[in-house]
Amino acid sequence: MQIASWNVNSLNARLEHLRAWLGSRRPELVALQETKLEDHRFPDAEIAALGYRSLFAGQKTYNGVALLARTDAVPGFADVQVGIPGFEDGQKRVLAASVGELRIVNLYVVNGQAVGSDKYDYKLRFLDALHDWLAEEIRRYPRLVVLGDFNIAPDDRDVHDPVAWNETSILTSTAERAALRRLFELGLADSYRLRHDHGGAFSWWDYRAAGFRRDLGLRIDLVLLSGALAARCSGAAIDREPRGWERPSDHAPVLATLD
């Protein structure tokens, strides 16, 4: 089965792209970030017409996460969790559910704006609370998938210019990478790195300065797998194609294949 993550940067603006992409790829599970839609505006009927169930937690203008499950392939959602338990947060960034044998945690991690800013502090507190919660989740659900827009590039292979994107830059700073490493140390493996060693494989390119055309990207969208699932991971990919379409999201979809 294929499990995908895609930051769509507004589902309203990207519904036709999602429709085209789901129609051709047909992944069994999809996590979306930055839907930017209140729940009463979520296009669940349109997505049902594509053969997917929807689960969503959104807000106006910013953030918003959703899970899609292919109706003919996987059962419905169970044991739904919105947000990190015990972490007060008005921003809709976390949506977890059980789907058959799998536990899925969909994340839109805080961007953090700039190292040392208030938003950076919020990012580190978010990651700290996430760590403690995921330590419990992986005990409770050994077949755990944690995926989404992590807004952290794990190492220098994941950055087009490691000199510019250094230990003091947002998305690559020392504290952010340390927080991500602590998630890996819970027993969550970066599925892309289970299958590929090379650098230069990116999932996000800035809209500005022709970032995609010049391939000035970062790999910040990840699919993490617990040990039981990592052993069954037969593929990992980044689908750059939709990033080249007209009026694209600034992120490409990323995928992991489980046997």
Add this chain to the structure above:
DNA sequence: ATGGTAGTCTAACTA
């Protein structure tokens, strides 16, 4: 070279 673009919603924010 310290900008640039895109989305939301039409001012200014977030990324």
